[in-house]
Amino acid sequence: MNTINPILFVADKMLGKLARYLRIIGYDTFYQSSYPDQRLSELVKEGRILLTRNHATARQYSNSIFVDCDLVKDQLNVVDNAITLTRDRRDWFSRCLVCNSPLSKTEGEAARQNVPDFVFFKYHKRILFCPTCKRFYWPGTHRQRMLERLKDWGF
């Protein structure tokens, strides 16, 4: 699945939750819990918008957003105010929440062996797979909770 959204982010080490929610709504969001020297600046040079909790770092890069709050809801709001995030749900849940790779459709047999039976029978046409970290994703209660949360937050 290719994302329809051309905006790319890189989130600093303090913004893991925000990165996860941006991935949920379909944004290609690079995130690591630590970055070696120069890595962030390389990622910004590649065209990613830097999301940072650090004011000095934000000032260093013109292509950055200073995220000055703790709750992921408020953090999303800051990004939304800066660049207006999409409300187009076609891209939602199209990326791996853990490693950011675009998800693929699964072959029936692979899904059958890797997800619980009831999931396979209920959702087999909607099970997706991360080709990088080999995780399987399907619509379920966890996803439902995230959807409700996003809806409450105005998405």
Ligand SMILES: [Zn+2]
């Ligand atoms: Zn993955």
